[in-house]
Amino acid sequence: MPTTVLVGLQWGDEGKGKIIDFLTERSDLVVRFQGGNNAGHTVEIGKEQFILHLIPSGILRQGTLNVIANGVVVNPLALCHEIDELQRRGVDVLQRLRLSSRCHLLFTYHGMMDSFREAQLGEGKIGTTKRGIGPAYADKASRVGIRACVLRDVARFETLFRARAEFYNHLFTNAEVGTLEVENEWEKLRQAASVLAPLVEDTALLVNRAAAAGKSILMEGAQGTWLDVDFGTYPFVTSSNTIAGAACTGTGLAPHRIDRVTGVVKAYTTRVGSGPFPTELSDATGDALRRRGSEYGATTGRPRRCGWFDAVATRYAAMLNGADGAALTKLDVLDGFESVRICTAYELDGRVVTDMPTDGEEIARVRPRYEEMPGWLADTTSATTYEDLPEAARAYIRRLMELTGMRLEIVSVGPRRDQTFSVGD
Numbered sequence: 166m167p168t169t170v171l172v173g174l175q176w177g178d179e180g181k182g183k184i185i186d187f188l189t190e191r192s193d194l195v196v197r198f199q200g201g202n203n204a205g206h207t208v209e210i211g212k213e214q215f216i217l218h219l220i221p222s223g224i225l226r227q228g229t230l231n232v233i234a235n236g237v238v239v240n241p242l243a244l245c246h247e248i249d250e251l252q253r254r255g256v257d258v259l260q261r262l263r264l265s266s267r268c269h270l271l272f273t274y275h276g277m278m279d280s281f282r283e284a285q286l287g288e289g290k291i292g293t294t295k296r297g298i299g300p301a302y303a304d305k306a307s308r309v310g311i312r313a314c315v316l317r318d319v320a321r322f323e324t325l326f327r328a329r330a331e332f333y334n335h336l337f338t339n340a341e342v343g344t345l346e347v348e349n350e351w352e353k354l355r356q357a358a359s360v361l362a363p364l365v366e367d368t369a370l371l372v373n374r375a376a377a378a379g380k381s382i383l384m385e386g387a388q389g390t391w392l393d394v395d396f397g398t399y400p401f402v403t404s405s406n407t408i409a410g411a412a413c414t415g416t417g418l419a420p421h422r423i424d425r426v427t428g429v430v431k432a433y434t435t436r437v438g439s440g441p442f443p444t445e446l447s448d449a450t451g452d453a454l455r456r457r458g459s460e461y462g463a464t465t466g467r468p469r470r471c472g473w474f475d476a477v478a479t480r481y482a483a484m485l486n487g488a489d490g491a492a493l494t495k496l497d498v499l500d501g502f503e504s505v506r507i508c509t510a511y512e513l514d515g516r517v518v519t520d521m522p523t524d525g526e527e528i529a530r531v532r533p534r535y536e537e538m539p540g541w542l543a544d545t546t547s548a549t550t551y552e553d554l555p556e557a558a559r560a561y562i563r564r565l566m567e568l569t570g571m572r573l574e575i576v577s578v579g580p581r582r583d584q585t586f587s588v589g590d
Contacts (some may be wrong), residue, residue, distance in 0.1 A: 166426050167382075167424035167425055168376055168381075168382040168383075168384070168407040168408065168418070168422050168423050168425075169188070169382070169383050169384065169424065169425050169426070169427055170384040170386065170412045170423055170425075170426045170427070170486075170493075171184060171185055171383060171384065171386060171426075171428075171429065172384060172386035172389075172390065172407065172408060172409050172426065172427075172428055172486050173190065173223075173386060173388065173389030173390060173407070173428070173429050173430075173487075174389065174390050174428040174429065174479050174480065174482040174486065174488065174491075175388050175389045175390070175391060175431060175434055175435070175436075175475075175478070175482070176391045176392060176398075176432045176435065176436035176437070176442070177387075177388040177392055177407075177436075177437065178244035178389070178431075178435050178437060178460075178462070178469060179389060179430055179431050180429060180431065180492075180494030180577060181206060181222075181385070181386065181387075181429045181494060182205075182206025182207050182208050182217060182222045182313065182430050183206075183208055183209070183483070183494065183563070183577060183580070183582075183585065184228070184427070184492045184494065184575060184577065184585070185206065185208075185209070185221070185222040185223065185332045185383060185385050185583060186208045186222050186223075186225060187227075187575065187577075187582070187585045188383055188427075189222065189223040189226045189229050189383060191381060191470075192223060192226075192229055192381045192382065192383040193228075193229065193230065193375065193380040193381045193382065193543060194223075194229070194231070194232060194372065194380060194381070194383070195221040195222065195224075195229055195230075195232070195238055195381045195382075195383045195385055196221065196231075196232040196234050196368075196372055196382060196383070196385060196412075196416055197219070197220075197221045197224025197231075197232065197233050197234060197235070197382055197385045197387065198234050198236045198385065198386065198411060198412045198415030198416050199236040199237060199239060199386065199387060199388075199405040199406060199407060200236075200238075200298070200386075200387030200388055200403065200405055200407070201219065201237060201238040201239065201240065201271055201296060201297075201298045201301065202218040202219050202243045202244075202247075202271075203218075203293070203296045203298045203387075203388075203403065205217070205218055205295040206218075206222050206385075206387075207580070208222055208225055208363040208582070209370065209580045209581045209582065210225060210581075210582050211582075213254075214325060214580075215251070215254075217247070218243065218247055218328065219233060219237065219239060219240070219243060219244050219247055219275075220233070220244070220247055220248070220251065220258065220262060220448055220541050221233070221385050222385060223383065223385075224251065224258060224261060224262065225256065227462045229261065230261055230263065231261055231262050231263070232262075232263045232264075232265070232371065232372060232416075233263070233264045233265060233268060233368075234265050234268070234369075234372070234415055234416040234417070235247050235267035235268055235368065235369065235415060235416065235417065236411060236415020236416065237265070237268055238268070238269050238271045238298060238302060238305070238405075239264065239268045239269070239270055239271060239272070239313060239570060240270070240271040240272070240296070240297070241270055241272075241293070241316070241352055241354060241357040241358065241361055242273075242354070242357055242534070243271075243528070244264075244357075244361065245356075245357045245360050245361065247359065248262075254345075259364070259475065260387045262364055262470050263364055263365075263366055263368055263371060264325050264361060264364040264365050264366075264368070264369055264417060265313060265365075265366075265367070265368040265369070266312065266313055266314035266366060266368070267312055267313070267314070267366050267367075267368075268313040269301060269302075269304070269305045269310040269311065269312055269313075270301075270310070270311045270312065270313060270315075270316075270340070270349070271296075271297050271298070271301040272297070272301075272311075272326070272329070272354075272422060272472075273297075273298025273332070273345055273350055274297075274300075274329070274330055274333035274334075274345050275298075275300040275301045275304070276296055276300075276302040276504050277297075277333070277337065277342075277343070277345065278294045278297065278302055278333065278336075279293055279295045279296065279297045279298070279299055281337070281340065281342055282299075282300075282447060283295060283313055287300065288445075290523075291397025293428060293438065293451045298403065298405075299403075299404040300406050301404075301569075302404040303404070303525040304329075304403060309329065311329065312433040313361070313365050314365065316358045316361050316362045316365055317356055317362045317365055319355060322354070322358060323351060323355070326351060326354060327347060327351065327401075330345055330350070331343065331345045331347075332409075333345065333393075336349070344401035345446060349426050354500050357388050368416070368417070369417025369517060370371040372416050372417065372418050373418060373419075373422075373497070374415065376418060376422045382418075384412040384418075384423075386407055386408075386409070386411070386412070387407065388403050388405075388407045389407060389482075390407060390482035390485060390486060391445055391478060391482065393405075393406055393407040393408050394406055394407075396408060396485055398441050398525045398528055399525055400407075400441045401438065401439050401441070401524065401525065402440075406478055406484050408485050408486050409423075409426045409485075409486040409487060409488075410486075418428055419560075424487050425489045425490070426487050426488050426489050427488065427489065427490050427574060427575075428482065428483055428486055428488035428491050428492070428571065429491075429492045429494060429496045430479055430491055430492070430493055430494070430501055430563075430569075431458075431474075431493075431498075432474065432493060432494070432495050432496045432498065432565075433454055433458075433471065433472065433473055433474050433495070433498065433499065434471070434472045434473065434474055434475050434478075434554035435458075435460050435469040435470060435471050435472070436444055436470045437462050437467055437469050437470070438467075438468065440525065441485070441525055441528040441529035441531075442470055442472060443472075443475055443477070443478070443508065443511060443528065443531050443532075443533050444472030444473045444474070444475045444508045444533050445470050445471070445472045446471060446473065447473045451470075451471045451472065452471075453501075454471035454498060455468060455469060455471045455503075457498045457501065458471070458495055461466065468542070472477075473505070473506040473507060473508055473533075473535065474491055474505075474506075474507050474508065475508045475533070475563060476507055476508055476509050476565065476568035476569055477508060477510060477518070477519060477520070477521055478521050479492065479565075479568075479569045480568060480569045480570060481521040483569050483570055483571050484570075487530050488537070488571055488574070489571075490571060490572045490573065490574035490575075490577035491565075491566065491569070491571040491572065491573055491574060491575075492574055492576075493562060493573060493575070493576050493577065494577040494578070495576050495577065496545055496554075496558060496562070496576060496577065497544075497545045497546045497578045497579050497584075498541070499541075499558075499561075500541065500543065500544055500545055501542065502540040502542075503539075503542060504537050504538065504539055505537070505538050505539075505540050505561055506535040506536065506537050506538070507535065507536045507538065507561075507564060507565065507568065508533040508534065509534055509535070509536045509568060510533075510534040510536055511531035511532065511533060512531065512532040512533075513527060513530060513532075514529045514530065514533060516530065517534070536564075538557070538560065538561055538564065539557050539560075539585070540557060541554075541555035541556075541558045541561075543555045543558075545558060545578045546578050546579045547578075548576075548578050549586050550586060551576060551586070551588045551589075552575075554576075554578075562576070573588045574587065574588055575587055578587055
């Protein structure tokens with residue numbers, strides 16, 4: 166059985182949670198390999214909607230084991246809240262979830278530092294979720310982080326937490342901002358440790374043994390390629406590597422164990438937060454995309470910036486990830502447009518550019534060059550096969566695949582689980 170890495174090829178919010186849920190019907194393990202609770206994956210099953218932040222989307226499938234692997238930074242309080250919410254809704258989480266002993270933990274003081282840094286940046290702020298992801302990864306890289314293995318040793322956990330909380334409170338005091346109330350925070354963390362400790366294990370062993378046994382493994386990425394800390398629109402990025410290569414370092418699974426990469430793309434493009442966005446539409450069309458697509462952040466509720474499909478950025482992202490195939494989401498959002506546009510090149514300082522620039526300042530200056538195609542002005546939400554789609558919609562999809570160099574594997578035409586279908590040859 167294959168090991169598949171599933172990643173977003175845009176600026177996140179591509180609908181990965183829905184595609185992961187679709188694929189987990191035939192997956193034994195779903196493994197989250199990076200990010201934190203700054204991500205939100207939305208899955209609709211019947212009339213119920215689930216928004217997941219740390220727990221892999223496979224938790225909604227019976228018989229699927231879910232792993233939060235070492236590349237994730239985990240807020241223990243947020244994870245406990247998510248577990249409680251799912252269990253209240255009848256999902257058996259504790260029997261189907263494992264937490265890597267190597268995960269770095271994220272605390273309230275990380276979120277406070279995140280907010281402080283954003284305030285200091287003023288108009289140049291990154292637009293983070295202020296969940297503390299960056300400061301938590303910074304502690305990890307500085308070798309002063311606290312890992313999930315200490316959840317099994319409460320006395321040691323308390324000593325380490327109090328020392329780091331004191332360090333941060335010293336910084337906050339010098340900056341003349343509010344400090345963390347350590348006693349109240351520790352009491353909440355002590356209770357969280359009692360819930361999470363039984364879930365902690367060496368998940369590198371777990372995942373490698375599953376691969377050796379021929380189990381079907383789905384690696385779940387968060388955010389999107391253009392938020393990758395190395396390859397994204399730096400500095401307006403997240404603090405982890407979001408591309409497929411991070412699945413190996415984020416789980417401990419060797420590269421030769423990866424069989425395929427599936428890239429998720431919307432039929433148009435969105436972005437949350439600050440930073441360059443070449444195809445952004447600040448007009449009625451952008452508003453229509455936002456309204457039709459319900460484009461509001463699953464984690465923050467912030468309205469997403471919307472624009473036409475960017476083939477330049479997506480083609481480069483497909484290359485970085487080695488995407489074998491594409492899962493195309495939210496095709497139905499374009500149902501009401503008389504014509505649709507695709508960005509096929511950029512103009513940069515008088516030059517035509519067909520590859521994504523490296524410098525974020527340059528990306529901010531590009532002007533998109535568009536190709537226009539007829540819309541289909543027909544409802545696609547009841548389609549269950551590729552052949553059910555209007556010819557104009559199929560022509561649009563064929564052009565997207567031609568421009569990005571990918572093979573179409575999956576199409577989604579609505580938010581429900583039953584509005585997704587596989588595509589044959």
